[in-house]
Amino acid sequence: MTSISAHFQTLRDRQQCALIPFITAGDPNLKTTAEALRILDRNGADFIELGIPYSDPLADGPVIQAAATRALQKGTKLEQVLEMLEAVIPTMKAPIILFTYYNPILHRGIKTFLLKIAAAGVRGLVVPDLPLEEAEELIQTAASFGIEVILLVAPTSSKDRILAIARQSQGFIYLVSVTGVTGIRAQIQDRVKDLITDLRSVTDKPIGVGFGISAPEQAHQVMEWGADAVIVGSAFVKRLAEGSPTERLQAVEKFCQELKAAITPVSLQQVGSAK
Amino acid sequence: MVSIQDIKTATVQPDSLGRFGKFGGKYVPETLMPALSELEAAFHQYRNEPSFQAELQNLLRDYVGRPSPLYFAERLTTNYARPDGTGPQIYLKREDLNHTGAHKINNALAQVLLAKRMGKQRVIAETGAGQHGVATATVCARFGLRCVIYMGVHDMERQALNVFRMKLMGAEVHPVEAGTGTLKDATSEAIRDWVTNVETTHYILGSVAGPHPYPMIVRDFHAVIGVETRAQSQEKWGGLPDILLACVGGGSNAIGLFNEFVHESSVRLIGVEAAGEGVDTEKHAATLTKGKIGVLHGAMSYLLQDDDGQVIEAHSISAGLDYPGVGPEHSYLKDLGRAEYYSVTDKQALDAFQRLSQLEGIIPALETAHAIAYLETLCPQLKGNPRIVINCSGRGDKDVQTVAKVLIP
Numbered sequence: 001m002t003s004i005s006a007h008f009q010t011l012r013d014r015q016q017c018a019l020i021p022f023i024t025a026g027d028p029n030l031k032t033t034a035e036a037l038r039i040l041d042r043n044g045a046d047f048i049e050l051g052i053p054y055s056d057p058l059a060d061g062p063v064i065q066a067a068a069t070r071a072l073q074k075g076t077k078l079e080q081v082l083e084m085l086e087a088v089i090p091t092m093k094a095p096i097i098l099f100t101y102y103n104p105i106l107h108r109g110i111k112t113f114l115l116k117i118a119a120a121g122v123r124g125l126v127v128p129d130l131p132l133e134e135a136e137e138l139i140q141t142a143a144s145f146g147i148e149v150i151l152l153v154a155p156t157s158s159k160d161r162i163l164a165i166a167r168q169s170q171g172f173i174y175l176v177s178v179t180g181v182t183g184i185r186a187q188i189q190d191r192v193k194d195l196i197t198d199l200r201s202v203t204d205k206p207i208g209v210g211f212g213i214s215a216p217e218q219a220h221q222v223m224e225w226g227a228d229a230v231i232v233g234s235a236f237v238k239r240l241a242e243g244s245p246t247e248r249l250q251a252v253e254k255f256c257q258e259l260k261a262a263i264t265p266v267s268l269q270q271v272g273s274a275k
Numbered sequence: 276m277v278s279i280q281d282i283k284t285a286t287v288q289p290d291s292l293g294r295f296g297k298f299g300g301k302y303v304p305e306t307l308m309p310a311l312s313e314l315e316a317a318f319h320q321y322r323n324e325p326s327f328q329a330e331l332q333n334l335l336r337d338y339v340g341r342p343s344p345l346y347f348a349e350r351l352t353t354n355y356a357r358p359d360g361t362g363p364q365i366y367l368k369r370e371d372l373n374h375t376g377a378h379k380i381n382n383a384l385a386q387v388l389l390a391k392r393m394g395k396q397r398v399i400a401e402t403g404a405g406q407h408g409v410a411t412a413t414v415c416a417r418f419g420l421r422c423v424i425y426m427g428v429h430d431m432e433r434q435a436l437n438v439f440r441m442k443l444m445g446a447e448v449h450p451v452e453a454g455t456g457t458l459k460d461a462t463s464e465a466i467r468d469w470v471t472n473v474e475t476t477h478y479i480l481g482s483v484a485g486p487h488p489y490p491m492i493v494r495d496f497h498a499v500i501g502v503e504t505r506a507q508s509q510e511k512w513g514g515l516p517d518i519l520l521a522c523v524g525g526g527s528n529a530i531g532l533f534n535e536f537v538h539e540s541s542v543r544l545i546g547v548e549a550a551g552e553g554v555d556t557e558k559h560a561a562t563l564t565k566g567k568i569g570v571l572h573g574a575m576s577y578l579l580q581d582d583d584g585q586v587i588e589a590h591s592i593s594a595g596l597d598y599p600g601v602g603p604e605h606s607y608l609k610d611l612g613r614a615e616y617y618s619v620t621d622k623q624a625l626d627a628f629q630r631l632s633q634l635e636g637i638i639p640a641l642e643t644a645h646a647i648a649y650l651e652t653l654c655p656q657l658k659g660n661p662r663i664v665i666n667c668s669g670r671g672d673k674d675v676q677t678v679a680k681v682l683i684p
Contacts, residue, residue, distance in 0.1 A: 108584065131301060152304070161305075161309070
């Protein structure tokens with residue numbers, strides 16, 4: 001399996017904006033999570049962000065928070081998630097990025113945690129409550145395990161911080177598109193365009209935009225503004241939370257296809273249909 | 276071994292990353308990092324500015340009612356006297372006499388003055404027992420600022436009187452249903468609000484917890500408790516107290532009392548946590564006694580967590596102590612061996628609640644009753660006539676119904 005950086009390079013060569021769906025592990029159960037990962041992988045996901053359920057998800061809005069609570073009530077544990085991933089990852093193309101809060105990492109010890117997730121085949125890590133100042137040890141240790149630590153830039157970040165974060169972030173830079181927590185927003189603010197421009201002026205690393213994107217038109221807009229990846233979370237989590245088991249997975253499949261189509265240049269779509 | 280000089284230096288200022296030893300830090304979403312820097316800069320700019328200090332000191336005197344008395348608890352002292360009449364001399368630092376009935380007003384008032392100078396028009400806060408919520412609602416009313424208080428639904432039920440007081444003063448009380456609907460969940464929700472509205476909103480965090488600079492700011496705004504205690508001790512007996520005793524949830528009243536004496540090696544510092552139904556059960560809030568190092572609400576400190584690194588819900592009969600974390604400076608003082616931390620159960624606290632009421636005509640907050648309860652263990656161990664100062668951190672009006680439910684089934 002290639003690294004996140006290398007996979008982004010391939011996508012860039014094809015001028016393809018990446019689609020990064022997010023789902024919460026263990027909601028409604030790990031069997032469904034495994035099936036959802038395979039479906040996303042087959043239907044256009046270029047990377048998949050998998051949320052490890054946590055008791056105090058500060059950066060998450062109501063949808064993902066509720067999913068984490070449900071998953072924890074079912075008894076979902078990190079070790080079970082990794083066991084599931086170990087079986088599923090070899091069948092997938094899309095690299096897996098874990099989204100986890102810092103305490104579960106600290107609790108196991110940074111090295112032990114990295115060793116475990118690397119062994120399961122995980123390639124990247126997003127830790128929303130670990131800003132640059134606290135991230136150094138994790139970044140350095142992760143490098144020796146082949147794990148890329150992706151840092152976040154927010155609309156409130158100063159120019160100096162943007163530059164420092166861009167230097168340290170690996171794989172790509174996660175641009176938070178709203179001043180706020182994760183969740184579905186009716187509109188993507190115009191300032192995202194300026195934020196992408198600001199970031200682009202200081203880095204050639206890929207830029208992934210997330211938080212608030214929930215519709216194909218929004219994904220298309222963000223791609224037009226120059227993002228290298230579009231990250232969609234709550235809208236997927238919501239689809240996995242409603243309806244019968246079959247309906248949930250069908251909804252995820254259809255939504256993933258729609259999003260992918262919205263961020264795929266027409267020329268590439270034709271190549272796809274000719275296959 | 277750490278020298279007293281080290282302790283003095285370390286507790287004057289956390290390091291550049293906001294750490295007391297390894298504890299503290301800023302474990303928050305990137306969105307908040309600039310706001311924390313802005314707050315730290317404002318704090319350093321204004322805290323020693325004459326006009327800020329003049330406004331604060333005037334309000335502390337005329338609005339809050341400071342200095343709070345240092346009261347000699349004669350009948351409580353007699354209760355613990357040896358047969359020959361000697362024994363520890365017990366004093367109460369009467370923070371319960373402050374406006375709004377607890378020490379919380381010191382910090383809320385000072386932070387609202389900061390918020391005003393920072394140009395913030397909206398204030399948010401979290402609250403457990405409601406005392407910090409009431410203090411924040413009070414100062415927001417005083418300065419005409421919009422105020423939103425996050426409070427767990429379980430706490431809203433057991434602290435209905437304080438919910439009413441907050442609403443009466445014009446605050447919006449936002450119920451939090453997540454988790455067990457207590458202080459931990461209210462704090463998470465307040466942080467989410469702050470992440471969303473950080474450009475217009477100041478978050479008046481209510482304890483010496485949370486990301487840097489809050490543990491430092493809240494401590495410094497409560498340090499007046501210890502400063503007054505030193506002056507009053509000097510006046511009453513011409514020396515220092517021998518023992519300081521305070522309850523610890525997040526730990527703000529304890530740090531407020533301790534800070535002035537941390538480098539006075541002759542003064543024993545004792546913090547009392549909530550053991551709930553017992554530290555060997557699953558229902559307690561004894562973080563320093565039973566917790567492991569972790570990260571919650573932006574700071575590294577001792578934390579109640581399970582074997583998967585998930586935060587465990589704390590339990591205490593006292594809504595203000597019902598918190599699985601603790602301020603990072605307390606973790607530091609514990610590891611240094613500078614402060615001692617023990618715990619007492621709900622039952623012991625209830626007994627102390629009644630004891631102080633009956634011996635002194637002072638109904639303490641259930642939080643405070645935990646500190647009072649530890650006298651039962653401490654006094655028989657002491658020799659001579661040491662002077663103990665207990666921080667009477669709040670009054671018990673808000674807890675009367677909770678206690679009545681237990682005592683009159």
